Amino acid sequence: MSTVAAGDHHDHPESPYSIKRWLFTTNHKDIGTLYLWFAFIMFLIGGVMALVIRTELFQPGLQFVDPQFFNSMTTMHAIMMIFGVVMPAFTGLANWLIPMMIGAPDMALPRMNNWSFWILPFAFAMMLSTLFMDGGGPAGGWTLYPPLTLQTGDALPFVILSMHFMGLSSIMGAINVVATVLNMRAPGMTLMKMPLFVWTWLITAYLLIAVMPVLAGGITMLLTDKYFGTSFFNAAGGGDPVMFQHIFWFFGHPEVYILILPSFGVVSSIIPTFARKPLFGYASMVYATGAIAFLSFIVWAHHMFTVGMPLAGELFFMFATMLIAVPTGVKVFNWIATMWRGSMTFETPMLFALGFIVMFSIGGFSGLMLALAPVDFQYHDTYFVVAHFHYVLVPGSIFAIIAAVYYWLPKWCGNMYSEGLGKTHFWLSTIFVNLTFFPMHFVGLAGMPRRIPDYALQFSDYNMMATIGAFGFGLSQLLFLVLVIKAIRSGKKATSQVWEDAEGLEWTLPSPAPYHSFSTPPAIK
Amino acid sequence: MFAIKRLNAWLGLAFISVVSGSAFAGQPINMPPGVTDISLEVYNMHMIAFWLCVVIAVVVFSAMFYSIFAHRKSRGVTPATFHESTTIEAIWTIIPFVVLIALSIPATKTLIDMYDTSDYDLTVKITGYQWLWHYEYVEDGVDFHSKLQTSLSQINNDEEKGENYLLEVDNELVIPVGKKVRFLITSNDVIHAWWVPDLAVKKDAVPGFINEAWTRVNEPGIYRGQCAELCGRHHGFMPVVVRAVPEAEYQQWVAANAKPESATEYAAISE
Numbered sequence: 041m042s043t044v045a046a047g048d049h050h051d052h053p054e055s056p057y058s059i060k061r062w063l064f065t066t067n068h069k070d071i072g073t074l075y076l077w078f079a080f081i082m083f084l085i086g087g088v089m090a091l092v093i094r095t096e097l098f099q100p101g102l103q104f105v106d107p108q109f110f111n112s113m114t115t116m117h118a119i120m121m122i123f124g125v126v127m128p129a130f131t132g133l134a135n136w137l138i139p140m141m142i143g144a145p146d147m148a149l150p151r152m153n154n155w156s157f158w159i160l161p162f163a164f165a166m167m168l169s170t171l172f173m174d175g176g177g178p179a180g181g182w183t184l185y186p187p188l189t190l191q192t193g194d195a196l197p198f199v200i201l202s203m204h205f206m207g208l209s210s211i212m213g214a215i216n217v218v219a220t221v222l223n224m225r226a227p228g229m230t231l232m233k234m235p236l237f238v239w240t241w242l243i244t245a246y247l248l249i250a251v252m253p254v255l256a257g258g259i260t261m262l263l264t265d266k267y268f269g270t271s272f273f274n275a276a277g278g279g280d281p282v283m284f285q286h287i288f289w290f291f292g293h294p295e296v297y298i299l300i301l302p303s304f305g306v307v308s309s310i311i312p313t314f315a316r317k318p319l320f321g322y323a324s325m326v327y328a329t330g331a332i333a334f335l336s337f338i339v340w341a342h343h344m345f346t347v348g349m350p351l352a353g354e355l356f357f358m359f360a361t362m363l364i365a366v367p368t369g370v371k372v373f374n375w376i377a378t379m380w381r382g383s384m385t386f387e388t389p390m391l392f393a394l395g396f397i398v399m400f401s402i403g404g405f406s407g408l409m410l411a412l413a414p415v416d417f418q419y420h421d422t423y424f425v426v427a428h429f430h431y432v433l434v435p436g437s438i439f440a441i442i443a444a445v446y447y448w449l450p451k452w453c454g455n456m457y458s459e460g461l462g463k464t465h466f467w468l469s470t471i472f473v474n475l476t477f478f479p480m481h482f483v484g485l486a487g488m489p490r491r492i493p494d495y496a497l498q499f500s501d502y503n504m505m506a507t508i509g510a511f512g513f514g515l516s517q518l519l520f521l522v523l524v525i526k527a528i529r530s531g532k533k534a535t536s537q538v539w540e541d542a543e544g545l546e547w548t549l550p551s552p553a554p555y556h557s558f559s560t561p562p563a564i565k
Numbered sequence: 566m567f568a569i570k571r572l573n574a575w576l577g578l579a580f581i582s583v584v585s586g587s588a589f590a591g592q593p594i595n596m597p598p599g600v601t602d603i604s605l606e607v608y609n610m611h612m613i614a615f616w617l618c619v620v621i622a623v624v625v626f627s628a629m630f631y632s633i634f635a636h637r638k639s640r641g642v643t644p645a646t647f648h649e650s651t652t653i654e655a656i657w658t659i660i661p662f663v664v665l666i667a668l669s670i671p672a673t674k675t676l677i678d679m680y681d682t683s684d685y686d687l688t689v690k691i692t693g694y695q696w697l698w699h700y701e702y703v704e705d706g707v708d709f710h711s712k713l714q715t716s717l718s719q720i721n722n723d724e725e726k727g728e729n730y731l732l733e734v735d736n737e738l739v740i741p742v743g744k745k746v747r748f749l750i751t752s753n754d755v756i757h758a759w760w761v762p763d764l765a766v767k768k769d770a771v772p773g774f775i776n777e778a779w780t781r782v783n784e785p786g787i788y789r790g791q792c793a794e795l796c797g798r799h800h801g802f803m804p805v806v807v808r809a810v811p812e813a814e815y816q817q818w819v820a821a822n823a824k825p826e827s828a829t830e831y832a833a834i835s836e
Contacts (some may be wrong), residue, residue, distance in 0.1 A: 098731060101722040108798045181795045186796055187753040187772060188731070217598045241576035275773020281756060282771060318648040346758060346793075347769045348776035355673060366658060367833045373657045376629050381645040383638045394633070398626060412668070414675040415611045418596055421758060421793040482594035488763045489793045494720060494802030497729050512732045529811050 045280070056495055066150030067555060068135045069452075074157050074548055075132025076445070079125050080521070082164065083438075087514050091114045094476075095509040097503050102494055110493035111179035112171065118182035122299065123206045124164055126433065128300040131156075131213045134241050136452065139219060140553060141235045143226025143562045148219035149176035156212035163205035170195035170202075181491060183292070184259065186273040186284050190266050197267070200259045200502030207252040214248035226545075228564030232326070236319065237305030239326050243333045244301045250337075251298075253289040282347050289340035298431060299335045301329060303427055303440030304371055304398075307393045309544070310447050314390035315382030316541040321374040328367035328374075335364050345416045354413045359392050361411040365404070387539070388462030392404045392443030395435055395470050401412025401432030406481065421491075430477045435470070436515075442469075442520065449524065452536045454552035455531025461523045469517035475509030520527035577599035597762050600784045600809070604765035606675045614668065638690045679765075685747035689738065692772035693757030693792070694749075700738050703749075706823040711736045713802045720802075731801070732789040737808040741815035742785050750776045755797060761790035761807050769794055782809040 058105060065071060092113045105113070135153065138147055146152050171177040175193015178184070192199070221242045225234070234242075261272040261424040262284070262489075271277025273284045302509050304325075312319045319325065341349060341357040375397055384390070410419050442465075452458050479502035484490075488499045496504065534551040545562055546553070598608040636642050658671050688703040697712035714733045718724040727733070740746045743815035759778075760767040768778040782788075790805040810818065 072738065100726060102720055103722065107801065111795070111798065179797075185756060185795075188795065191755070191797065269632065275771075281773070312818070315636075315645065316644040320647075321649050323649070323653055346634065346767050347771065348774065351677065354676060354680075358676070359669060362669060365665060366661050369661045370654070370658055372610070372625065374654075376625065377633045377653070379629065379824075381647075382632075382636050382644075383642045383644040384633065384635075384636055385638045394629075397629065401622065402626065405622060409614045412610060412614060412672045414672055414679055415607055415614065417679070418607055418611065418762060418765055420767060421760075421795075442801075482592075485596045486593035487790070489760070489791050489801075491795045492791075494731060494801050497726060497728070498592050502594075504699050532814065537802065 045518075064154065065145075066154050066555070068139050068147045068150070068153065068426050069555065071147075071153050071157050071551065072132045072135030072137075073452075075128045075135060075160075078160060079129035079132060079441075080156070082124030082128070083463050085168070086125055087517065088457070089117040089120065091510060091514055093117065094507040096493055097495070098507040099504065100497055100500050105493070108176055109178055109491045111181075111491065112177035114169070114491050115178045115180065115182050116171070117522065119167060119203075120164075120262055121201070121433070122182065122295070124160075125301045126437045126441070127206075127210060128160060130241070130244070130299075133237075133302065133306070133448075134217055134440070135548065137448065138220055138238055138241060139224070139557045140451075140549060141238050141544055142221065142224060142229050143545050143558045144220060144224035145556050145558055145562065146175050147216050148224050149216045152212050153216050153394040155217065156209045159205050159209040159212075163202045163209065165204070166198050170198050173198070179513050183285075183288055184262065185288075186262060186265065186281050186374040189262060190273075197263060200263050203259055204256055207256050208472070210248050211252050213244035213266045214252075217245040218249070221245075226558065226561035226564055232323065235305070236322070236325055236329075237302065240301040240305030240308075241277050243329050244298050247294045247301075247336065251294045254287060255291040255295075255476055258284060258291065259284070261287075268393035271531075282344070282442035285344050285347060287339065288345045290337075292343065293340040294336040295434075296429075297332055299437050300400075301333070301554075303396065303437050304329065306377060306440045306444040306447075307396055310389050310393040310443055311378050313447075313539050314387060314393075315379045315384050317378060317382035318543075320377035320380075321370070324370055325374055328370045331367040332364060335360060335367070339364065342411060342413075342416070345413045346420050349404055358411060358413040362408065363383070365408050365454070368404055372397060372404075382421045386448075388457070388459060389447035391463065391466040392439050392446065395466065396439045396443065398437030398472070399431055399439070399470075403428055403433075403436055406431065419484065421489055422484035423480040423490055425489045426490050427477050427484055434477065435473050439469070445524070447539075448546070449527055449536035450531075450545055451549070451553055452549050453531070454534055455527050455536050456531075456538075457523050457527035457531055459528075462517065463515060465519045465523060468519065469513060472509045472512035472516055476506050476513055477509075479503075479505045479509075498501075567581055571584045583748055587787065599763040599765050600782050600786065600788065601764055601780050602783070603675070603679055603780070604763060606671075606678070607765040610671055610675060613671075617664070617668065648651040662748070679778075680745050682779045684745060685779060686744040687739070687741075688747045688749060690749045691751070691759050691770065692742065693754075693796070693803075695754050695797050696792075696803040698738075698759070698803065698805060699753075700736075702819070705819045707819055709736045709822070711738065713804070715802075719783075729789065732791070732804045734806045737787070737806045737817050739808050739810060739815060740782065741812045742779075742782050742809050743812065745779055745781045748780070750778060756794050757792050757796045757803070758794035759790075759805060760793040761788050761805055763788040763790075764807065767793055785809050785811060 093359040096110055148498060177195050178192050178199045180189035221238055264270040265272055273279050273281045280474040308319055339361045343363040410416050446462055481504045483499045488495055536550045537547050572610045582622055596608055596611050611777050657720055690701040690703055692699040699710050701708040714735045715731050719726050750768045750770045757770040759770055764780045766778045766780050767778045785789045786809055788807045790801040792800060
């Protein structure tokens with residue numbers, strides 16, 4: 041390694057603006073940047089799809105789109121946001137931060153890193169192209185339940201192939217994280233000294249490696265059912281449609297934690313910095329993350345309480361699901377204990393982290409209610425569920441990603457962002473996210489099913505409110521784009537410490553961080 | 566800078582007024598208690614879980630906001646240095662665990678009741694189609710389809726929408742009050758879900774499989790619901806309407822609608 045380094049490695053890429061630099065880059069920072077911009081573009085596309093949905097739902101009656109297209113919007117919105125936004129954004133953060141946090145020069149497998157990113161634009165181009173195919177895009181929901189999904193037109197094989205690509209990309213990203221964390225830590229950086237972001241990502245990576253192949257198996261069986269005459273999910277041929285749901289959610293529930301665990305890591309980095317006090321209960325945070333990851337494998341059928349499982353199955357999945365509240369509660373309590381008797385300031389990353397704690401907890405509360413199987417019969421497949429998972433994903437995962445960008449942006453580009461604009465972005469986002477998703481609890485409880493393009497008159501007020509909120513939230517994110525571009529081009533120069541009490545190896549590097557993070561291992565206290 | 570601060574203050578105010586304003590909008594915002602013993606139990610459990618969450622939220626968020634208010638740098642606080650306490654961490658692991666056990670006991674009891682389909686008085690076989698329902702009264706020999714009655718012109722906004730817009734059907738499912746009605750639920754094509762909130766019955770209709778559910782309605786009336794599982798283009802347009810009537814009226818309705826041959830067929834099979 042060191043012999044190569046002398047000849048080939050430079051402090052900066054030779055031609056920073058050439059296409060070749062970005063196509064062939066094996067640098068963890070370049071790839072991290074690509075992932076993050078890709079996620080933002082997908083965020084805008086998926087966001088426009090959400091606005092199509094909300095526009096149609098502004099008033100009762102069919103006004104703008106055909107119901108079939110509406111269904112493909114709900115399906116595609118979910119696929120874009122889950123596979124195209126949250127997962128790539130976290131992988132981008134992992135790329136940027138993990139080597140800097142553990143004192144490594146780069147990721148362990150740089151060429152695979154390049155490949156795992158460059159699969160994504162092709163996968164999503166293919167996914168989006170299905171909207172223009174005969175029969176339209178996939179419209180059976182992102183959960184792809186057969187037999188409905190098998191009614192998809194020409195789009196189906198393309199949808200499945202592009203999901204295979206996304207899975208491939210995630211698995212490679214995950215292998216890279218595991219290899220990096222286990223092999224590239226600086227001497228003295230023991231596992232229990234790693235920042236929680238690294239810990240949560242390590243556990244997330246194992247979840248990805250465990251469940252993405254399960255999804256791949258399930259969707260391949262869909263493909264053979266449709267084109268090769270098999271009957272895995274066709275009762276008439278001896279198969280079982282519900283079997284697909286078991287396979288899907290065996291992937292799908294750990295997937296839910298894949299989308300949230302790295303957020304826990306981000307928040308656990310930000311809160312101590314701005315409270316000027318070390319993280320409370322570091323060890324229990326690590327164990328709680330492990331416990332959540334373990335439980336995530338044995339709760340999948342709580343997504344299926346109404347499919348007609350035997351009583352014993354219902355009870356098992358209800359109890360196991362309720363248990364998740366314990367380690368999740370530990371995390372929230374630990375964050376508050378970290379703040380307790382600290383000396384807090386409220387810069388934008390801190391605001392987003394605090395917003396995360398409050399609103400993620402609200403999503404957690406509705407999650408606890410949903411866990412109660414007999415009551416879930418009323419909640420299941422209504423807007424109450426839509427409200428629940430948007431609370432944990434938007435002011436949960438997305439807020440954590442935004443908080444991470446504010447927190448580490450000065451380290452990435454060497455400039456500070458505008459604090460005033462950042463705070464405005466926070467308040468606009470918080471107000472509109474609640475205006476969008478809080479009323480969904482109401483219409484869901486009052487009986488509005490999800491995934492419908494038109495609704496009964498008693499749901500009209502809160503739908504109108506949600507639509508107004510959605511447009512406000514969408515537009516507020518453009519402010520974020522402006523702010524980030526401004527910071528990259530012309531912000532106040534950042535010090536290497538950036539935040540006065542931030543701890544961690546990344547703050548020992550200059551801002552912007554050098555092209556290769558740690559060429560010689562740093563000393564660990 | 567000052568302008569932005571003032572803008573933020575206004576935004577906060579606007580948020581509070583929107584949230585409090587919503588309480589007066591007059592449309593339903595909660596689960597209906599329904600018209601069966603089970604639906605009432607479900608409603609009560611929902612409210613218990615809700616208030617439990619509210620209490621936890623108030624305690625946790627009060628601690629958080631007190632800390633945000635009191636432990637801030639601008640008040641000249643020097644930060645403490647504590648970062649663990651096994652006792653406290655054990656307490657806030659054990660207390661939620663105990664609360665969860667307390668919550669799971671009534672939930673288990675209700676679930677067992679919901680699964681008990683024995684001792685029924687009559688059986689209705691429900692079959693989902695894209696996009697309508699078929700009802701078959703197994704013992705009484707009545708069967709018919711039930712589909713959306715709202716006119717296309719209402720849906721396309723050419724005509725004013727009626728009171729039961731999208732929640733009205735041509736043939737309602739008629740059941741007797743006070744009798745235990747067992748539903749056998751299946752589908753002919755894709756997966757649907759038969760749901761009536763007032764009965765707290767929601768069960769998937771899966772092709773090739775038969776699911777069971779039951780209800781015993783306490784009050785006569787018309788109860789409306791919808792298909793709850795995405796089933797394609799017109800998923801939003803396949804409502805469920807149940808009309809619960811007194812026993813005598815039900816018998817008259819059966820007499821007027823029965824196709825005797827199918828009832829005898831069932832009797833022959835069951836002997």
